[in-house]
Amino acid sequence: MIAMSQSRTKRLTAIHGWSGTVLGILLYVVIVTGAIVVFDNEIRDWSQGSAQVENGLSGKVDRIVRNAARGIDPKFYEEVFVRPHVEGQMRVSFQSHQTNPDTGGLDDYVILLTLDKETGEEVSRKEGFSGEVFGADRGAALSRFLVDLHVQLYLPEPWGLYMTGILGLLMMAASVTGFLMHKHLFRDAFLPARPGERLVTARDRHILAASWSLPFAIILAFTGAFFSFALSLAVPVLAMVAFGGDQQALVETVLGVPDELDLTRTSLASLDYIIADATSRVGGAPTLLQIDHYGSASAMVTSFHSPAPSDLTRQTLLFDGVTREYLGVKPTIGLAPSVGSSLVSLMGPLHFGNFAGLLSKTVWLALGLAMAYVTATGMLLWTKRREEERLWQNFNRALTITIWGLPIAVLGSAYGFFFFLPAGDTVFWTPVAFAIATIVCIWVGFGKKDPTERYIRWLGYMSVLLPLFRHIVGGLSWSEALIQGQMAVLTIDILLVIGGLVLLRPLRHAAPLIRRRHLEPAE
Amino acid sequence: MTTRWILALPGALIASVLTMATMPLWMPQGGAQIDHIVMPVVLFPLIWVVFFMYCCMEENLPRGSLVMIGTIAFQSFLIVTAF
Numbered sequence: 052m053i054a055m056s057q058s059r060t061k062r063l064t065a066i067h068g069w070s071g072t073v074l075g076i077l078l079y080v081v082i083v084t085g086a087i088v089v090f091d092n093e094i095r096d097w098s099q100g101s102a103q104v105e106n107g108l109s110g111k112v113d114r115i116v117r118n119a120a121r122g123i124d125p126k127f128y129e130e131v132f133v134r135p136h137v138e139g140q141m142r143v144s145f146q147s148h149q150t151n152p153d154t155g156g157l158d159d160y161v162i163l164l165t166l167d168k169e170t171g172e173e174v175s176r177k178e179g180f181s182g183e184v185f186g187a188d189r190g191a192a193l194s195r196f197l198v199d200l201h202v203q204l205y206l207p208e209p210w211g212l213y214m215t216g217i218l219g220l221l222m223m224a225a226s227v228t229g230f231l232m233h234k235h236l237f238r239d240a241f242l243p244a245r246p247g248e249r250l251v252t253a254r255d256r257h258i259l260a261a262s263w264s265l266p267f268a269i270i271l272a273f274t275g276a277f278f279s280f281a282l283s284l285a286v287p288v289l290a291m292v293a294f295g296g297d298q299q300a301l302v303e304t305v306l307g308v309p310d311e312l313d314l315t316r317t318s319l320a321s322l323d324y325i326i327a328d329a330t331s332r333v334g335g336a337p338t339l340l341q342i343d344h345y346g347s348a349s350a351m352v353t354s355f356h357s358p359a360p361s362d363l364t365r366q367t368l369l370f371d372g373v374t375r376e377y378l379g380v381k382p383t384i385g386l387a388p389s390v391g392s393s394l395v396s397l398m399g400p401l402h403f404g405n406f407a408g409l410l411s412k413t414v415w416l417a418l419g420l421a422m423a424y425v426t427a428t429g430m431l432l433w434t435k436r437r438e439e440e441r442l443w444q445n446f447n448r449a450l451t452i453t454i455w456g457l458p459i460a461v462l463g464s465a466y467g468f469f470f471f472l473p474a475g476d477t478v479f480w481t482p483v484a485f486a487i488a489t490i491v492c493i494w495v496g497f498g499k500k501d502p503t504e505r506y507i508r509w510l511g512y513m514s515v516l517l518p519l520f521r522h523i524v525g526g527l528s529w530s531e532a533l534i535q536g537q538m539a540v541l542t543i544d545i546l547l548v549i550g551g552l553v554l555l556r557p558l559r560h561a562a563p564l565i566r567r568r569h570l571e572p573a574e
Numbered sequence: 575m576t577t578r579w580i581l582a583l584p585g586a587l588i589a590s591v592l593t594m595a596t597m598p599l600w601m602p603q604g605g606a607q608i609d610h611i612v613m614p615v616v617l618f619p620l621i622w623v624v625f626f627m628y629c630c631m632e633e634n635l636p637r638g639s640l641v642m643i644g645t646i647a648f649q650s651f652l653i654v655t656a657f
Contacts, residue, residue: 056633058633059631059633062630062631063630063631066582066630219619220619220622220623220626223619223622223623224623224626224627227623227627228627228630272619273619273620276618276619276622277615277616277618277619280615280618280619281615284591284618285594285614285615285618286615288591288594288595289594289595289598289611289614289615291595292595292596292598292599292653292656293598293599293610293611301611304607304608304611305608305611305612307606307608382606384608384612385606385607385608385612386606387605387606388605388606389604389605389606389608389609389612390604390609390613391604391606391608391609391611391612391613391616392606392608392612394612394613394616395612395616398616
């Protein structure tokens with residue numbers, strides 16, 4: 052509890068309300084999509100309906116990479132990435148830094164090979180700048196679209212990143228002011244809402260959910276603002292001040308590129324030996340292998356591993372690419388351990404919640420949904436107190452459309468994705484389906500007096516029917532998924548059916564948020 | 575009231591961007607020689623919150639204006655002299 056003058060408390064209340072309301076609708080979109088994409092990998096596995104991506108590199112990696120490299124122009128040996136793929140396959144990408152004529156900036160030109168893990172036979176080949184190569188993955192179009200919506204609201208770079216960065220700062224402002232004006236934070240965290248359907252009851256529920264999600268909100272807002280602003284704003288600004296505008300020099304300093312490179316052709320050390328060595332040191336196979344300056348005297352091999360059970364961050368080991376000597380643990384950034392590197396390596400796990408597998412991801416999803424509830428109820432309380440004014444009446448309607456329309460549009464994008472997955476351009480049609488569902492929701496929302504009940508029915512039916520639709524258009528059946536160990540298919544299907552059935556219950560049993568229109572002022 | 579909002583919104587943003595930009599000029603480089611570049615990037619959201627909350631909480635508005643204008647002017651001077 053922090054003692055404050057009346058004028059300060061009044062000011063904080065105004066800041067808390069305005070920071071949550073101005074751009075609050077966009078903040079709600081970022082929070083809800085953020086909660087969903089915590090399960091980004093699982094959504095990708097579920098939606099593309101193929102066998103599960105293997106957890107680590109194994110097999111005759113060395114022979115396959117060498118064979119693949121023979122058919123590649125050595126100018127693409129600058130960076131080589133080797134990663135596991137679906138059962139029986141692996142992916143090798145050869146990359147070089149080039150100027151992208153479309154953006155005018157430095158970009159990675161990639162030759163991505165999908166290879167048979169046993170024979171090394173080429174299954175597919177893609178070539179182009181990184182955005183074209185990795186963005187054109189039809190099977191991952193749904194998860195990629197949801198991530199793009201969360202990261203930059205599907206706006207062009209850098210404007211989308213600026214927008215989500217500003218939303219992160221606003222969320223920090225709302226969280227910090229909420230903390231400061233909260234007189235009984237710990238008591239309120241354990242106080243049930245007062246009974247009834249009064250305004251004060253809704254406010255109690257808002258405070259209860261906010262009390263529990265407050266630390267989480269501050270962490271997510273901070274790390275989210277960091278991710279949005281780091282590349283879009285901080286790198287250009289710092290490059291201007293400290294490197295005379297040379298962003299490449301800044302990136303090389305931070306990443307720790309050796310001063311002088313010896314590019315004399317030299318045979319690469321055995322990758323199989325390095326993988327075995329790294330696996331024995333860490334206790335698990337690498338999830339990614341990076342080879343810098345492949346086949347040269349300066350070749351270095353970095354192996355990336357999932358976090359150990361007792362660790363927050365992933366483990367990264369460095370090996371000499373010629374002598375196969377183990378050089379030590381590689382910091383996230385720089386060539387030696389540092390405070391900055393430690394802090395940066397914490398940002399990802401804290402934002403994505405991926406440090407303890409499904410358990411931490413589930414907690415992050417639950418807290419994310421609690422934050423979405425806090426944001427939505429906060430805005431509803433704000434508009435309820437101003438419902439006499441026409442402007443706020445319209446805002447309230449826009450709020451209702453967003454609260455229910457967003458999950459409907461997300462499911463709409465999934466329907467669009469599955470419809471075009473067998474023989475269409477999912478990268479194009481997934482966002483189009485989202486846009487169509489959004490337009491329908493807006494049309495219905497402004498056409499009928501209160502669209503809430505209709506939205507809930509739509510959401511319920513769309514959730515229940517999506518697994519069936521996925522199966523009809525050729526997705527994995529449950530028995531196939533079980534045989535292939537693709538648990539994401541079963542889990543997400545079952546969750547969708549359960550969620551849909553909950554929403555289709557008679558509305559008298561529905562959540563308080565749905566019945567908010569019956570709220571009566573109590574003060 | 576308008577002055578406070580100008581200070582808290584564009585003022586706090588400008589001051590925090592300038593503070594981030596000048597941090598490499600005085601911050602220790604650390605063992606890996608990168609902390610002076612990385613720490614400003616990591617701390618930027620916190621720097622903004624400090625300026626924003628100061629502008630909101632300061633009871634004496636003329637003093638708050640002076641602090642913010644002084645901060646922006648000083649940081650700008652540091653950047654200009656760094657080139």
